[in-house]
Amino acid sequence: MIDDANAGAVMSGADVLAQPSNDPVRRRKWRLTEQQVYVFISVIAFVGLWEVASRLEWIRPLFFSSPSEIAVTAFREMSTGDFWYDVQVSMTAFVVGFTLAILLSIPLGLMFGWFRPLGHFFDPWLRFFYSTPRITYIPLLVLWFGLGLQSKIALVFAGPFITILVGTLEGVRTVPTSYLDVARSFGAGRVQFFKSVLLPATVPFILASMRLALGIAIVAIVLGEMYASQAGIGHMLMQAANNLQANRVLFAVLILTLLGVGLSKILLTIESRVADWKPQT
């Protein structure tokens, strides 16, 4: 049958992207893709060059530190209670603020999308707060909540809240009307439509906006701690910079970057699990 032949071609399309196997005897696990090889070489070359440049004093070690020095610093920091206290302080604000943002923004986004007049009513405010540079909230939040955990939670909450809300709303608004026609003409009720169309169509938007919000939340926590806190990774970073401790600054940068990369990787995994119906790109 003509059509079946086509379908076969479409489904084997994914294989085209796989690496050609030149050496079928070797076990697949141990083979690196070409891309991975370049990434590996790039990392080794850059770290090596940095180390050498710092040792031979092509660059000033005081300002630029070196990979080995950062490694030693990491080891030392991680064996102190102060460091773990900073981590705990930062993570508390992060987890509480981000969780609150998720819990409030998704239902509100769905609601604003579902009841159109409500969405239009809040539209100007959403656009306003979406566009406000978040850093400008800091003085105001300090004024309201003082220095410490509360103002940091508020700061971590603000950006992700508005980002996920707008993303969810956008998701609901872009549900193709043809799906609505199908559900309506077959007689689906509101609950059925919500479960079978609205939610599955919107979840990818929610997850994508959460990933965007993650970066915003990490920036928020660092900013909050640099300007409005007595503890936390951001505070440690600021202190180290003031004491000209490049190694500690870079260690903090490394920790924050790994946090961002790790969490966004988790979200990406969830995204690909939840939206496994999407064509592979």
Add this chain to the structure above:
Amino acid sequence: MKAMQPVLKADSIGMEYVHPRTGRSVLAIEDFSVEIEPQQFVTIVGPSGCGKSTFLKISNGLLSPTSGTVTINGKDVESARRSRGTVFQDASLLPWYTVLRNAAYGLECQGVRRSEAEEKARPILKLVGLSGFEGAHPHELSGGMRQRVNVARALTIDPEILLMDEPFASLDAQTREFMQSELLGIWSHSAKTVLFVTHQIDEAVYLSDRVLVMSSRPGRLIADIEVDIPRPRDLRIKREARFVELVTQVWDLLHGPESRAEQDPQIHVG
């Protein structure tokens, strides 16, 4: 009760709407009446914008006419939703569901439990030639296969009448012809009444017992032509004299003086 109660009865349907850009009111359908007998295959042909798809949307409850009524088995279209199954123009499958779940979706919408709906969908998928693809997702299918699922979804609810809105319009010419003959095969097995909308004259003649010809806007019924070509019909009949004759007859109707298209081209809006 009469021996042959029509499955679908449209009584002087009128449809007027306000054009979103010009703000003027446009008469899309004017005084359109038709009766469709059980197990008939009836096609509406007409130029783009003649209101044929609008009439189908009225028949499946997505639009309300400005005047007149459509009844299915004597009931209004809203309460007759179990009696009508719609096949949409673009397949409109839900991309997050498998082929099986999509085929079962119409029943699920009517409140049937998922497992039960899927059991009913399996033999229908087999009927439309999709056994073995139950677990595939729509993006893995070709255009023709998606339309098969679209047809299966409508058949699974076991309706009295299938409402088909240009279902093959987006397929390439070869696949379209293939799907036409497949549809006739499915139709002869399922004994359903079909109301089929298309702008392709040869498609209309090949498939139908009756071809209803509509004028361009405002859409009015200008002819009701009986297709007396015996069934089962092979695709080869498209080259036979009687077929060509009927196609020419419809073509003349659409392009002749009865059609408003040439008389009043300004009527073409949107």
